[in-house]
Amino acid sequence: MASLLRQIVAGPRARHPEAGLDLCYVTDNSKIIATSGPSSSYPQRYYRNPTESLVKFLDYKHGDKWSIWEFRAEGTGYPDSEVYNRIRHYPWPDHHPPPFALIPNIMASMRDWLKGPDAEKGRVVVVHCKAGKGRSGSIATSYLISEEGWSVEDAMLRFTERRMRSGFGAGISIPSQIRWVGYVDWWAKHGNTYVERKIEIREVHVWGLRSGVKVAIEGFVEEGKVIKTFHTFTRHERTLMDGPVADQTESSLDTPTTSENSTPLQQTKREPMPYESSPTSSSTSINQVEISNDSGAAAALFRPTVPIILPTSDVNVDIERRNKAKYGLTMVTSVAHVWFNAFFESQYSLQRSTAPPEATSSATQPQILDPTNPPSSGVFSIHWDAMDGLRGSSRKGTRAIDRLSVVWSAVAISPSAAATKEGELPKIITQPKPGANISDTGAAERDNSSLLSPLDPPNIKKLGLRSETPKSQDLSRSSSPVSSDNLDHKDHDSEKGVKVHGPDGHDFASQPNDKDTNDETEVAEVVEGKEAASVDDLPVSTQSIPGQIKAISENG
Template identity: 55%
Template sequence: MTSFLRQIVAGPRSRHSETNLDLCYVTPQIIATSGPSGRYPQRAYRNPLDQFVRFLDYNHGSDWAIWEFRAEGTGYQDEEVYGRINHYPWPDHHPPPFKLVPTILADMRDWLEKKDKKKAGNDRVIVIHCKAGKGRSGTMACSYLISECGWQPEQALARFTERRMRPGFGQGVSIPSQLRWVGYADQWTKHGKNYIDRQVEILELRVWELRRGVKIQVEGYIEDGKKIKLFHRFTTNERTVEGDSSENENSSETVGITSKKKESSNILNKFSSSIKSSALSSPLARKNVTIYKPSSRVVLPTSDINIDFERRSKSSIGWTMVTSIAHVWFNCFFEGLGPDKIAQPRDNGVFEIEWDRMDGIKGSSRKGARAFDRLAVMWRVCDSVEKDSQGGTILSSQTQSTMSQIPVADSESTAKTRSSQDKELATRTESLVSNSSSPACKEEKHRIEHHKSDGPMTHSSSDKNLEDIESSLKKDLSTNASIENQSLCQNSQEKPPGLDSS
């Protein structure tokens, strides 16, 4: 029964042929796995921690160490894996704060290259896991292959998909923002592995063909990436509309306040040369464009920026339903390198993206109804930062990292945060965007912090069923816990370590 449940939860992910554990060898030195658990009901459909540790001990002795990336909580104590674990948590379905990438890769490299004088060879392995061992784990596995092994991004992504996924079940790393981060790792590698983390100010957002009822907010990482904070939510008072929407077939749905024929702003004059020529010369540039300028400075503490969209519409019976959800992460250091990817980053720039390339709900491609056509974000390095000549902290993996690992995430506090921030289409909600003076909107304006620990869903449909399986099995599996434990004890006496396939 438990073996069958693990196969259902693993879904499109490949399982180890000998042990039936949900893991794979990306290379002989890199193991990717879903998060193990030693407690019920999770161990009924996850990798049982005791079997997982026995497998590592049997095949690798003491030459293994774990890197885990779960902001939702590891699921076990450090002592259960001999303290051989490194914590670098960030929220599920999101890319990592890039300042962690050089540190993580340096730690992995130093572990693998450190030789035991008592042994003739070097057979060390690194074990990486998140929740499903797919998105976050794949992002870091591919980044390591690119930065330390000289692989091309396409080769690294293809290898991870080949080893981690069953044939025909999609990509190993599928979330657009995580794929963008793999590209950043390639840029970082090609330009000396130097990264400057800087405070960034958001100056202006331009949204082409923005539909009605869309809430837009700017978010970023805090607490070393363990949480996502809301830094600004745009209101109607910060919005103007330019262009002609008369030719737009969706003009009845687009934002419809009075267009203003005004002089070009200093911001537009300063950044217009940075906007791609395709966006300015295309018919899209002549259509309706909604401009958001924050009424007060919006400064984020790092170069990682998230722009979040949520559209809400009223149904015929008066309920307000969520009809669109999408977001996008980008890093201003790499977006500021320019088209020739020069090593000297600019102190301002424009990030552009189309609706179809945005991240969907919980990492899937589902975003609901189209909320806009194209987005341009104008940003600049905050002039109050003077830590070095470029206004930031330089991080490199050329030498051993001196940055300490992040404390393990608190699963209980994270769960409380996540429960109030889960997003899904067709959810009945209060309207926050129809009127900036409404009571609901005023209440939301007083909310200073906004944490997201769960984020968009994984690409596979079986991963979507994970939470349903967990809730439905809690009562049934708890009654069978003692029976299963007795069975595991018997199996451990009859079978070699690491080969228990129950």
């Protein structure tokens, strides 16, 4: 019975034929193993890899030459002692990319274990999160790219071939995680240098805004273990526009920048990221966006009344749409978000001529700026279809917006102020040298029920009915392009494609056309009583990795 449950839980992921466990060897030389998170407690051990079974297999195949890297912000699932304390913890929340500041230490610690000065021949790295897919895949492919010289496309294709059953979609399917793998590729090609800065969100521009949409800015805290909502825009911070937001955008971009190495944003031209066929952000394309013809859609400018300061360069824009229902309830019909890193987006935001001044009018060449002195401001843009969906899938419910752009700037800190504050940003982070002492961030608390934001609960995203409160009513109405008197009007598409949920968020029935592979949403939740599953829930996407990357880039 337990074996059958484990096969059901593994779902689209390939199981190792010899071990009978939910794991795979990512590389032919057996250096990297990806596995779902093992468990030592009931009832999880009935349908996940039992910790002792995984340890027994690793001992049999690799002796004492294996070590674990785990990434579960929801809790490891077992004590370190059960894996001989050969484990490193770099946790971050499920369905999200990692805080980029973790990447240099993760890559360096894996490198030293496999091929460092004291490394023994035959060592292997075991990576796991919950399902051993999105978070584990991001790190496994990042290692192949940064330490083994693989291309982005080859690394992601290899992980899909080894981790997924044929015809069941990509190993890494969340757009923001794919974007992060592209960041790693750039980082590896430019001296393994990253600059962590505090980021201020100056404005958010939205095209095709529907009624009842909430826009919030989020970021990482507690070394990436927690996602915190730093600001949710209210109606007083919104300005509706009759046409494209060109004038407002240009006025905001005229603000003087704070770095000698910056260029006025209205002059910036974005170079494609390595994984893109077209840019995802540019100040020139912002003014060319047309408003949707959908009834009630509008263009809007959100400008905060108080500064929005994020502690790192990792920025998340969260979108939620609510429609008023009866009896004090609201229907959540849209959930989407997008992560970007201001450091990497800024590195591709400028083109500078390398030719003499007299030749600049005839030909120019893109020049990558000094990674240690990045531009101090920029604009990130994305289309609705390219944003991350619900719980790691592409499902977002009904359309809430057409496109958004985020105007950001790095927070300037004077040398005198930085000298009086130990560890004050900006901070240049380089990859540790071989043999250096590398620390992890420590395990997250076990059984952490508030997976996304313990500092600002409740922050669990899901579609369906919720209780309406005066605060949520004001926030959701803040983005409405119609007056308050007309907000009770039911949108023509308000419930189209929305799943039916029970009071605990479980699904009564799956959407017949939903074939997306969730990052780490498992059939295991049937056992935990959270979500019903059926054959229709199984993903059937056969899109190739390069094709998926191209599709995402073309959508923004």
